[in-house]
Amino acid sequence: MPPYWAAALPVAVPLAIYVLFLALAANPFFQRNFIYAHRIQTLWWSDVNLPQTWGFAKNQVTPFSLTTSDHETLYAWHILPLPLYSKHENELSAQSSGFSPNIEESFNFKLLSEDPSARLVLYLHGNAGHVAQGWRPSSYHVLTETSTYHILAIDYRGFGHSTGSPTEKGLILDASAAVDWAIHTAGISPDRIVILGQSLGTAVAAAVAERYAGQGVDFAGVIMVAGFSSLPTMLSGYAIAGWVPVLRPLKAWPWLLQKVLGFVVDKWESKQRLRELVHAVKARGGRLRLHLVHARNDWDIPYHEDDKLFAAAVNGTVDGADGMDGMDPDILAEQKEQRTVRKGKDAFVTLWKDGDVQIRQELFPSGGHNDIMTYAPVTLAVLRSFALDGTAEP
Template sequence: MGVLKSGFLFLVFTVSLYPVLVLLLTNPWLQRHALYAHKIHSGFWHDVNKPESFGFAAHQVTPFNVSTPDNEVLYAWHILPLATVARNRDTLAAADPLDQTLPLQLLKSDPEARVVINFHGNAGHVAQGWRTDTYRALSNQPHTHIFTVDYRGFGRSTGSPTEGGLITDGRALVNYVLSLGIPPSRIVILGQSLGTAVASAVGLSFADPTSELLPQPIVGAIAEKAVFRSIILVAPFSSLPDLLLSYRIGGLIPVLAPLRSSRFLVSMISKYILDTWPSGLRLNAYVSAAASVGSKNNGAGNVHILHARDDQDIAFAQTEKLFATATGREVEVLPLGTRDAAAKGKVGVRVEMLQYGMHNRVVTYAPVGLAVMRAFEGI
């Protein structure tokens, strides 16, 4: 009886605590710390300025800073292709490991150079968790350079994260790569989890900077529209309010799921969500806007979405909703494997449901590498 009583009291305590938790999350400061989790990272004992400690070859990674139009300073990495490191090992060894000059020369002097711009998920920093495995796997592809950045407030970057701020950060990194003379047709935008929302927004901001679905005005907007080789989204979500109805912290603790049966409560709580990240609507606008711009870039602009069915953080149903919204279809159950969709006047959208990979590790799996390779090779 004592065990039953203790269990009952624990249940009562948990249920009574839930409304308090929801109420606390309406506070803007708490809400953004919970959403972005940018203060949770291993930077206290991992030195991101020592990339070799994360398994990279000597001189393969160069840390550098990117300045944003609103005066934040972002910490970033440039990862060289492994084959480039092998061919230039002695020259790289003689250079200052924190000097970008030689790595950028190797990028700009290679007529076959390709760039993957990576946007990581929430929490952590550029080198946390499975992220370095992703970079190492992609750097094994010929001529493929990887650029990745910590958003404002993450890792060593200054500032505090907001939806508009992260979009500005993503654009700052893309503009940096473009300023090196790399054309959009040789750039793939890759995002995972929260990074898929950043990638979708950044892609739209270049295809249609005046879109009503973006924070306006776009800070640091370019004069000419651009579409990149491809946008690859791994473990995405359709919008933050929709995600929160099914999201469980750590796969266990529900956020808004207990309120799903009450439209009134869902509507009321949703009004307090500051950063909504409507990726589905943004992708729909992107594929429409990219068609005319893409015709100037040899048919670039396709979208490739990948999601693992065993993802316990973001349910694969989010990709089904995202795919439906992006293509203007009804939501449907998507089978394992690959499915393509392309409508007249729109660029292609490909969705790939994977059996395994979970939420974070999936971005290191071969299907993601194949998606990058396919984008660049046009196969």
């Protein structure tokens, strides 16, 4: 091999691999596999129909399925709050375990549907894996061990045991199916439902909340943890685990970056959806509790993405927001600072109120991209949404 080839190889090989990756990512099939990573999962050696494996009490969790409007079958977990489970432990543990072909016949469902004060958290997870993968069970434990909240956690189409393949439109239909099941099958009123999304799940949460707001439906709260303003914007600066850049090398050539971003199939424009959500709720005098939570040390999605989401949501309070650019950025920044409480070098809370619309942004100093789901800010956001934080204000 000529000397110049040997010298060029360390640069040429990585460059060729990167170009190949970009070429594959331009194809919708490969792109969605990269983005949703739904094939990266542990079902080969984990049985999600045995929730005790992840530390739950016997039959505290009911695995079941629900059907979407386009006839996909979604795998789901209904998780009982542990204090409620303890009151009925003998009857619950006497039931048969495993997947429930008809959850409506279970005692677990009865405890949810026949309790007029039952509160439900609809849990929308991020990309990759399934309902029980990684740290997700730990976050369920945190929310249910000492509270009265039920959890409904779903696997989107193509994830885990769910049928189909993921698309933006499809995942919105999946979350809508979960909401419809909660309201119409379980009989839980929207004011007793919190939509909680993490990472990719924040985009799903924003979309489903905006969809139902247009129908006059107000949920107890919408909580977005480690969110992003839009998928193309996020990808332009995204690095896997904070170390492996995806499109960041192309920033040196803006025209090329924009051309590549033009191939993104599923846009997930959460920024615009939040603006429309807030505007719709305010226009009809509805109630909204929107929480944006991010860890300062999130190396997957930069925390400043929440600044964009917050600004968009606040601009939704401006009259005629659908056809205007919103507040002047400098004025918004000044007013935001006036509403901000600093809680340390890398932590703050901003609360923006407009009538019965409340937009709360919290930056927490630790928690990374995933562990933050088990930290106090998320639990407090649920408490505040349900007006159970000890304050007089609902």
